[in-house]
């Protein structure tokens with residue numbers, strides 16, 4: 240690169256850095272949560288996924304669905320097939336038509352997906368003062384900040400500053416863009432009683448449900464990383480070999 | 494070109510009737526390539542491999558994908574969760590598109606640096622730009638298929654650009670959509686074309702390579718091949734080198750694919766398309782950002798569209814805008830500076846395109862849009878006043894000079 244070119248490059252990069260720094264605003268800075276799977280080589284903490292499932296079932300599911308989650312997926316979280324079957328059996332799903340042409344209800348089986356909380360968006364809004372509790376299947380991948388955002392949102396409720404005007408039915412939460420959200424703080428200490436005896440603080444439940452939602456968003460993450468390590472090791476060795484071959488082939492030319 | 498000569502009777506029998514073996518020999522084995530091609534020359538074969546990867550993964554995706562506005566998003570999640578290795582195929586395809594563009598952009602910049610667009614390679618260069626345009630079309634329509642928020646709104650914004658055309662604009666947009674908004678018919682036709690265009694690209698690549706093999710590769714000195722001392726047979730010299738390049742690029746690809754498969758995407762595309770809710774910032778995929786920045790830096794809609802189109806179309810006349818008789822930037826002190834300014838300009842425009850078109854970004858965008866076009870406009874003058882550095886006598890001599898073996902070449906010989 241020519242000297243002048245370098246100068247232009249440096250100036251442009253500096254300019255970009257300065258302006259990007261200004262761009263933030265409006266939204267409070269996210270709290271950083273550190274969960275094992277957020278490490279590039281990490282795996283999910285499946286005990287936390289199971290606790291998060293419990294939080295989801297007992298708290299969030301009152302308003303939010305997870306349309307892409309099937310009961311059998313829970314087999315991957317360390318639950319045994321009989322346990323998964325038992326969890327499924329707590330739900331009823333619509334099936335049919337039967338031989339008489341009737342739809343009928345039956346207990347859910349592992350092959351079924353978690354039933355939707357509301358049949359459609361209108362019903363969900365009608366039950367939530369017009370606000371729409373989004374499906375949580377992909378929410379960790381669908382928000383800037385990912386896990387940090389979900390965690391910060393759940394622990395981010397606070398008393399509004401004196402000058403903050405809240406609209407009707409809105410709660411103050413500086414993590415949510417705009418600072419007010421139509422979801423009342425879903426978590427409070429001891430909102431659930433964990434089967435494994437973990438103390439259910441708001442912070443603990445927020446971490447657990449965030450881990451659970453991360454797993455729901457990307458259930459193949461562990462498999463992906465394991466395969467990735469193998470593929471990259473293979474390609475590195477292959478590249479080194481090819482480099483040696485290339486050197487040898489070209490040697491007589493130089 | 495040595496004629497193919499085999500003793501195997503079956504090979505002979507086939508080759509007499511259909512000369513596949515002599516063809517492979519002439520184009521892959523004995524094909525003479527300049528002996529001084531550097532690693533920047535690897536990106537052509539890398540781009541070719543990425544096209545194959547896109548087609549192979551695309552065909553598998555198409556077996557599980559459902560192109561209806563109701564089911565498209567769900568079927569992509571079905572691929573991600575329920576199809577065996579569906580996540581791998583889909584992430585390969587989504588990241589593969591980015592890798593394809595990275596390879597092709599480097600390939601284009603390489604061509605600009607070494608003056609590969611100049612006579613007698615103008616048609617070769619044109620075919621390259623046509624491939625780029627077809628890739629843009631394929632990638633744009635592919636991005637609509639998962640039917641997320643960015644798919645929907647990106648399609649809406651970009652197709653709407655046609656409405657800037659006077660009189661017929663609105664009609665064209667309705668015609669493109671197959672209705673009065675981006676909807677099921679739009680998705681269906683985009684899917685059909687998304688499946689088709691990559692095969693049109695294959696055809697264009699064929700013509701690209703035909704022209705290449707007719708006039709042979711340019712090289713870092715920009716000098717013509719003068720005889721056998723300047724070349725080596727493609728096999729094994731460039732077959733091993735290309736495989737090495739593909740393997741190293743594969744590592745780069747794998748880091749994205751396996752460890753940050755969504756880093757190049759937009760989070761909003763994991764939200765189902767919703768015609769009633771517009772995302773706060775509508776941004777295209779990264780590989781369109783410089784052009785998007787040019788579009789938005791012009792305050793007039795039609796002029797913006799024209800400027801964006803011109804920013805690519807101007808590449809077609811590059812061979813005539815550049816009046817220098819010397820090809821390679823290595824020997825062109827002024828052009829070399831301009832080239833790097835141009836590269837930086839494209840990168841800055843990319844950053845601008847990712848940011849909202851307001852305040853300081855608007856002005857940075859305008860300044861660099863101006864620089865982008867100025868690059869092409871000053872080229873004719875540069876060729877006229879620039880004093881090229883002395884050229885080596887030939888390709889072979891330049892190689893010897895580099896390895897310190899031979900004489901210092903024939904100073905002062907102009908091309």
Ligand code: HEM
Pocket residue numbers: 544547548549550551552553554555558569583586587590593628631632633635636637638639687688690691692694758
């Ligand atoms: C020039 C080569 C190609 C490019 C650049 C390309 C690009 C893309 C892109 C950017 C997407 C969106 C990915 C995402 O975000 O999910 C996509 C999706 C898709 N493409 Fe392609 N593609 C190419 C070739 C093909 C071919 C040849 C086929 C079919 C045979 C195909 C089938 C599909 C399908 C079914 C989808 C929807 C699934 C999905 O979104 O993951 N593609 N393509």
